[in-house]
Amino acid sequence: MRALSKDIVMNDTLTPFIDAHKTNKTHLTVENLNVHIYGKHILKKVNLSIPEKQITCIIGPSGCGKTTLLRCFNRLHDDNSEVKVTGNIRIGNEDIYGSHVEVTHIRKKMGLLAQRPTVLPMSIYDNVAYGPRLYGIKRRRKVYEIVKHQLMAVGLWEEVKDRLKSPAVRLSIGQQQRLCLARGLAVEPEMILGDEATSSLDPLASTKVEELFVKMKDTYSIVLVTHTLRQAKRIADYVAFMYLGELVEFGRAEEVFNNPKHKLTQQYLDGSFS
Amino acid sequence: MMGLSLFSIAVLLLIGLVLFLYSLPTLRDNNTFHLFFTSSWKPFKGEFGFGAFIYSTLYVTFIAIVMAFPPALLCALYMSEYATSTVKRVFSPVIDLLSGIPPVIYGVWGTLTIVPVISEKLAPHFVDFSTGYSVLAGGVVLAIMILPLIVSILIEVFTAIPKGIREASLSLGATKWQTVKKVILKKSLTGIVATVVLAVSRAFGETIAVLMVCGNFTDIPQSVFDACYPLPALIANNYGEMMSIPGYESALMFAAFLLFIIIVIFNAGSRLVLYRIKKNSQS
Ligand SMILES: Nc1ncnc2c1ncn2[C@@H]1O[C@H](COP(=O)(O)OP(=O)(O)OP(=O)(O)O)[C@@H](O)[C@H]1O
Numbered sequence: 001m002r003a004l005s006k007d008i009v010m011n012d013t014l015t016p017f018i019d020a021h022k023t024n025k026t027h028l029t030v031e032n033l034n035v036h037i038y039g040k041h042i043l044k045k046v047n048l049s050i051p052e053k054q055i056t057c058i059i060g061p062s063g064c065g066k067t068t069l070l071r072c073f074n075r076l077h078d079d080n081s082e083v084k085v086t087g088n089i090r091i092g093n094e095d096i097y098g099s100h101v102e103v104t105h106i107r108k109k110m111g112l113l114a115q116r117p118t119v120l121p122m123s124i125y126d127n128v129a130y131g132p133r134l135y136g137i138k139r140r141r142k143v144y145e146i147v148k149h150q151l152m153a154v155g156l157w158e159e160v161k162d163r164l165k166s167p168a169v170r171l172s173i174g175q176q177q178r179l180c181l182a183r184g185l186a187v188e189p190e191m192i193l194g195d196e197a198t199s200s201l202d203p204l205a206s207t208k209v210e211e212l213f214v215k216m217k218d219t220y221s222i223v224l225v226t227h228t229l230r231q232a233k234r235i236a237d238y239v240a241f242m243y244l245g246e247l248v249e250f251g252r253a254e255e256v257f258n259n260p261k262h263k264l265t266q267q268y269l270d271g272s273f274s
Numbered sequence: 275m276m277g278l279s280l281f282s283i284a285v286l287l288l289i290g291l292v293l294f295l296y297s298l299p300t301l302r303d304n305n306t307f308h309l310f311f312t313s314s315w316k317p318f319k320g321e322f323g324f325g326a327f328i329y330s331t332l333y334v335t336f337i338a339i340v341m342a343f344p345p346a347l348l349c350a351l352y353m354s355e356y357a358t359s360t361v362k363r364v365f366s367p368v369i370d371l372l373s374g375i376p377p378v379i380y381g382v383w384g385t386l387t388i389v390p391v392i393s394e395k396l397a398p399h400f401v402d403f404s405t406g407y408s409v410l411a412g413g414v415v416l417a418i419m420i421l422p423l424i425v426s427i428l429i430e431v432f433t434a435i436p437k438g439i440r441e442a443s444l445s446l447g448a449t450k451w452q453t454v455k456k457v458i459l460k461k462s463l464t465g466i467v468a469t470v471v472l473a474v475s476r477a478f479g480e481t482i483a484v485l486m487v488c489g490n491f492t493d494i495p496q497s498v499f500d501a502c503y504p505l506p507a508l509i510a511n512n513y514g515e516m517m518s519i520p521g522y523e524s525a526l527m528f529a530a531f532l533l534f535i536i537i538v539i540f541n542a543g544s545r546l547v548l549y550r551i552k553k554n555s556q557s
Pocket residue numbers: 037038042060061062063064065066067068069227
């Protein structure tokens with residue numbers, strides 16, 4: 001076991017950390033991750049192990065760095081020269097920030113769901129086919145099968161099968177978000193990253209997407225940033241609590257929720273601040 | 275708002291109407307077919323054939339757009355998608371500055387550089403003789419003039435596209451170039467068309483810079499190395515001198531009316547194109 005950060009804050013998290021290792025294989029490892037944006041220290045020495053085929057929820061007050069952390073995973077900070085990322089992130093045994101690693105290869109391993117659905121300016125069909133076509137799948141039959149399969153996986157097929165060629169923006173917001181999920185799944189990722197993926201949806205659509213996450217954790221490792229504690233309580237297997245750029249506590253959901261190790265976590269869960 | 279829009283429509287109609295009324299004598303005294311399709315221009319004899327002027331206007335504008343658009347598009351894509359913030363900080367003001375330079379300066383510059391290059395270096399490879407004052411010179415100067423305009427509007431168009439859409443494409447494993455080709459260009463198609471329309475309208479009406487380098491010779495140019503005479507140049511060169519010749523003023527008014535009509539038709543046509551695109555993509 002690697003020595004973790006010596007921050008006082010971090011010491012308390014050691015126990016659940018080991019716990020996580022015992023029960024589930026680690027899929028994504030974050031070691032000593034530091035992020036500076038415009039010279040400001042945004043993420044401070046984050047160490048984290050995302051377990052395989054589980055739902056990990058990242059919670060914490062606004063501005064604590066949840067989004068920043070998530071975007072490190074698929075290197076979305078690459079294009080912004082004002083963001084400096086140091087430390088080590090591995091998916092499986094592969095170093096995400098390794099000098100020889102293709103960024104497209106890394107991104108293909110993770111499907112990203114944004115806060116608001118971001119459909120591409122094309123038809124429903126082409127949205128899902130976008131990824132597979134990028135990777136050189138040309139045969140119509142094959143593309144069609146992928147599209148159909150993934151639309152079924154997100155429960156959208158019945159709703160859209162008669163209008164696959166119509167622009168994706170005509171779908172409802174909830175449908176659009178599921179379409180984005182299907183689009184992400186079509187590149188056969190290993191992980192799904194969601195950044196408050198249900199926060200712009202109405203309760204019903206939100207529940208649908210939530211159910212999908214639960215269903216999909218048999219196949220994918222899922223990391224969700226969420227603002228709603230209730231949602232985390234409903235679906236999280238593991239919870240990471242962040243505060244002011246530090247990872248304060250990480251562990252199995254029932255541990256963190258029922259018996260938090262750190263005072264800050266307790267206060268956040270009690271609603272003392274948000 | 276409504277009132278203002280009505281007002282601007284009224285102004286437009288009024289301009290068109292006044293120009294039309296003033297050009298009535300020309301329309302009455304000449305065979306319409308001759309006006310449009312012949313190029314005999316003899317104000318003293320009362321012969322007014324606008325063929326060469328119309329042709330020159332369209333020709334110069336066409337060359338300018340064809341030459342300016344591709345580099346402008348690439349430049350704008352570079353600035354909005356690839357350039358680091360430092361590069362942007364340096365070049366954005368430069369582009370704005372370029373589009374603010376008065377046309378006459380482009381004209382002088384064209385006379386001093388483009389014209390000699392055409393007459394000495396370029397034309398001898400293709401034709402026996404060229405003064406350099408030509409369709410090509412007009413097109414090149416005009417292209418250089420409208421390039422910064424196109425670039426700065428296109429940058430606006432591209433930066434208006436939400437970041438999330440780029441990130442959606444990138445996070446599916448697309449490269450930047452793939453994202454540009456398949457998403458950015460598609461998303462901004464209406465904006466690009468609108469930009470070209472604006473640039474073309476601007477090019478149609480550009481007077482001084484073109485007038486200084488295009489030779490102002492009333493004949494249908496046989497090649498791009500021949501002189502030409504676009505409508506705005508005709509009006510600017512002769513307005514004020516036409517008082518003594520009967521029918522001349524009306525003929526120049528008719529030239530202005532033609533220019534007006536060309537621009538209105540062109541804009542209406544492109545509205546239609548934009549509408550079609552919007553309807554098809556709904557995005
Ligand atoms: N591109 C950027 N430029 C400047 N500062 C940034 C940028 N991105 C993030 N930050 C800063 O980094 C900190 C963390 O932001 P981040 O978006 O990761 O927080 P968050 O936990 O996702 O918050 P929220 O719950 O509100 O989404 C904030 O203080 C924010 O101002």
